[in-house]
Amino acid sequence: MKQFATYAPLNTLAERLKPIHLNQLFADNPQRFAQFHCQMPGAMLDFSKQKITAEVLDGLVAMAEEAQLKTWIDRLLSGDELNHTEGRKAWHTALRDLSHPLPEVQEQWQKMAFIVDEMHQRQLRGFSGKPITDVINIGVGGSDLGPLMITHALEMQKHPDSPDIHFVSTLDGRQLQSLLAKLNQETTLFIVASKSFTTIDTLSLAETAKSWMKQKCASPQSRMRHFIGISASPDKMKEWGILPQMQLAFWDWVGGRFSLWSSIGLTIALQLGMEGFKQMLAGAHAADVHFKNTPLHENIPALMGLIGIWNTNFLNLAGQAILPYDSRLKHFAGYLEQLEMESNGKHTRRNGDFVDYRTCPILWGEVGPNAQHAFYQLLHQGTERVMSDFILFKEGQGQDERALYHQNLNIANCLAQSRAMMVGQQSDDAHKHYPGDQVSSTLLMTRVDAYHLGMLVAFYEHKVFTQSVIWEINPFDQWGVELGKKIALSILESIDRHDAAHLDQSTQGILQQIWEHNR
Numbered sequence: 390m391k392q393f394a395t396y397a398p399l400n401t402l403a404e405r406l407k408p409i410h411l412n413q414l415f416a417d418n419p420q421r422f423a424q425f426h427c428q429m430p431g432a433m434l435d436f437s438k439q440k441i442t443a444e445v446l447d448g449l450v451a452m453a454e455e456a457q458l459k460t461w462i463d464r465l466l467s468g469d470e471l472n473h474t475e476g477r478k479a480w481h482t483a484l485r486d487l488s489h490p491l492p493e494v495q496e497q498w499q500k501m502a503f504i505v506d507e508m509h510q511r512q513l514r515g516f517s518g519k520p521i522t523d524v525i526n527i528g529v530g531g532s533d534l535g536p537l538m539i540t541h542a543l544e545m546q547k548h549p550d551s552p553d554i555h556f557v558s559t560l561d562g563r564q565l566q567s568l569l570a571k572l573n574q575e576t577t578l579f580i581v582a583s584k585s586f587t588t589i590d591t592l593s594l595a596e597t598a599k600s601w602m603k604q605k606c607a608s609p610q611s612r613m614r615h616f617i618g619i620s621a622s623p624d625k626m627k628e629w630g631i632l633p634q635m636q637l638a639f640w641d642w643v644g645g646r647f648s649l650w651s652s653i654g655l656t657i658a659l660q661l662g663m664e665g666f667k668q669m670l671a672g673a674h675a676a677d678v679h680f681k682n683t684p685l686h687e688n689i690p691a692l693m694g695l696i697g698i699w700n701t702n703f704l705n706l707a708g709q710a711i712l713p714y715d716s717r718l719k720h721f722a723g724y725l726e727q728l729e730m731e732s733n734g735k736h737t738r739r740n741g742d743f744v745d746y747r748t749c750p751i752l753w754g755e756v757g758p759n760a761q762h763a764f765y766q767l768l769h770q771g772t773e774r775v776m777s778d779f780i781l782f783k784e785g786q787g788q789d790e791r792a793l794y795h796q797n798l799n800i801a802n803c804l805a806q807s808r809a810m811m812v813g814q815q816s817d818d819a820h821k822h823y824p825g826d827q828v829s830s831t832l833l834m835t836r837v838d839a840y841h842l843g844m845l846v847a848f849y850e851h852k853v854f855t856q857s858v859i860w861e862i863n864p865f866d867q868w869g870v871e872l873g874k875k876i877a878l879s880i881l882e883s884i885d886r887h888d889a890a891h892l893d894q895s896t897q898g899i900l901q902q903i904w905e906h907n908r
């Protein structure tokens with residue numbers, strides 16, 4: 390990052406600000422909230438509890454300008470080939486522009502709408518003629534986390550005719566086995582979701598599902614009517630046996646972790662109806678338009694990204710906590726773990742050089758009220774300095790007395806925690822001393838619905854993109870996951886041959902213990 394002329398002055402500012410407590414920044418500036426929050430319809434970002442000043446903000450925006458962030462945003466949104474290491478566009482934003490849809494995207498919406506309608510009208514029937522009641526999405530990473538996160542969050546907004554939707558991702562097979570033990574072959578449909586259609590996790594589970602179906606249905610043709618395939622590789626889907634009318638497509642220009650907006654979101658559409666799915670797209674598109682058109686000083690996702698850069702590269706914070714104050718966002722942190730760390734957890738610049746600065750911090754999180762009773766101890770008194778994102782929704786779950794009470798309790802707790810992290814508490818008893826000065830932002834969204842969740846996810850996608858531009862890395866590839874996959878295949882061969890002699894001592898030792906136990 391030293392390549393930027395704006396780096397050195399920001400670094401000087403950081404050294405000056407490091408010893409100044411957040412309390413002091415608030416005391417010095419009665420306009421702090423007014424100055425350091427920004428909004429768009431549906432969302433407000435309060436970053437006044439970050440260790441920044443107007444000068445820092447100007448410096449960060451200048452750095453973004455020096456890195457030509459605006460040009461990069463235009464390139465992203467117009468479908469330029471930004472994923473240069475794989476020779477592809479990264480054009481997920483084209484999936485959510487409802488007023489200018491690409492013909493191929495429109496075609497997939499039609500196919501999805503047809504499946505959703507059939508399912509909701511109980512017209513999609515299994516081999517014995519009974520309507521499908523349960524859908525199991527088999528997929529992993531981007532083919533699982535987005536739909537899982539959204540369908541869980543919007544469970545209460547389920548369409549009355551939605552089937553029951555389940556997610557299976559782990560190759561140990563346990564999730565699938567426990568579901569199959571409860572479900573009936575006649576009324577169960579599988580969605581095999583895999584961009585590549587080569588992922589062993591997904592294909593191994595799909596094969597297990599196939600043999601389960603075979604127990605009750607001898608005809609391959611009838612059996613395969615229980616499998617929908619979603620992939621960017623139609624040939625591989627076909628090869629696996631997915632019937633042509635059961636295939637949904639997306640394209641290599643949609644990255645796996647950016648694919649919930651594509652036909653990978655079929656479970657979302659099944660649960661909410663096509664209208665609900667499109668609401669999610671509309672919310673994300675509103676964030677795209679904001680990202681494109683809003684000056685950087687007021688641009689929510691760009692500021693999220695720049696503040697992250699400030700904390701990581703100038704204030705040297707190594708952790709990012711994600712703290713949604715709504716239990717419906719139970720899977721949100723898991724979703725972001727992939728989005729942020731698979732995108733920006735990299736050490737190579739676009740030009741192939743290794744970076745000599747830090748990139749993506751370790752990100753983790755949990756629903757706030759639960760996290761308070763788990764890892765907040767570290768946030769308040771630990772030795773690691775961490776940045777936190779609090780996510781709060783204005784609207785509660787109802788107007789009755791208890792619902793309002795819970796809503797207020799939730800708001801009070803969210804605000805109490807960010808305030809406690811900021812102000813701390815002096816005490817002569819070291820055990821009761823809280824240093825405070827822990828930075829956080831609060832994203833205040835209107836309500837948990839498809840539109841606002843779409844917007845929230847798109848904010849984080851664009852935060853990631855903003856950071857990738859400053860760090861000069863390609864956020865759209867994931868070479869780092871390949872080595873482990875390759876080694877797993879060779880260890881699997883060793884296990885099959887019962888021969889570990891060529892492996893390292895640790896691997897041999899563990900395998901020997903397993904083999905002895907199971908002899």
Ligand code: F6P
Pocket residue numbers: 529530531532582583584585586587588591645646731867870
């Ligand atoms: O191994 C990582 C990864 O490629 C992710 O990027 C992706 O979301 C996941 O595996 C699943 O891939 P696919 O959808 O091709 O099965």
